[in-house]
Amino acid sequence: MIEIKKYSNRRLYNTETSSYITQEDIVSLIKQGKQFKIKDVESKKDITSSILTQIVLERETTGTNLIPEEFLKQIILFYENDRSSEMFGFLSNVMNFADANKFFNNGFQNIMKFNPFDFQAYFNNNSSNNDAKETPPAENNTSKENEISELANQIDELKSEINKLNKEKVN
Structure with a gap:
């Protein structure tokens, strides 16, 4: 597992290569399937999720909104x-x-x-x-039974529509 340190100057440091890296380098690590964790040097907290979110947000503002x-x-x-x-x-x-x-x-x-x-x-x-x-359990069961029954009816309706379409297709 690669450890990446984030310093207060917002720079990221890859301890495996002993070099500073960019967010694009993080994207390259992801593409390569490498496992890594990003830790804040001061707080010692894992901030991997925050950095990945920043990368996503940057991509959202510069290109197509995914x-x-x-x-x-x-x-x-x-x-x-x-x-x-x-x-x-x-x-x-x-x-x-x-x-x-x-x-x-x-x-x-x-x-x-x-x-x-x-x-x-x-x-x-x-x-x-x-x-x-x-909600008492009896009400939960009745509600679920009604829901299942409604879904079963919808499935039956869809089946009949498909059968109609298949018959029309054959004729």
Whole structure:
């Protein structure tokens, strides 16, 4: 693991090569698949995430915006509502799902394990005990049964639409 030190003058120092580096050099390390940690010299804190965020923000302001504004607003709201751990879990799963190397190495099993749009799974697993006290279990079961029933109806409707389209295609 490469240790990179950030000094108060905002310069980054690669301890492996004994040289100062730039953010572009950090991007090169990422492209090469090298593992690294960036530590603030004064506080001794790991600031890797902050530096990577700075790189992303710089790219966002100089080129095509990769991250939709609404998504950024949602991230801010997760921080404001002290639900950042839920967002972290969701983003980690999205990242793992979208990682092309893992996808090609592990095949289609990744697709079957993860639904990036299943927000409820993340929120239910991470919800506090106070949330559980607000809604009695019987109501939760009824709500979930109604939801499942509605989804099953939607699937049936889609199946019938597909069958109609296939019949029209044959004729």
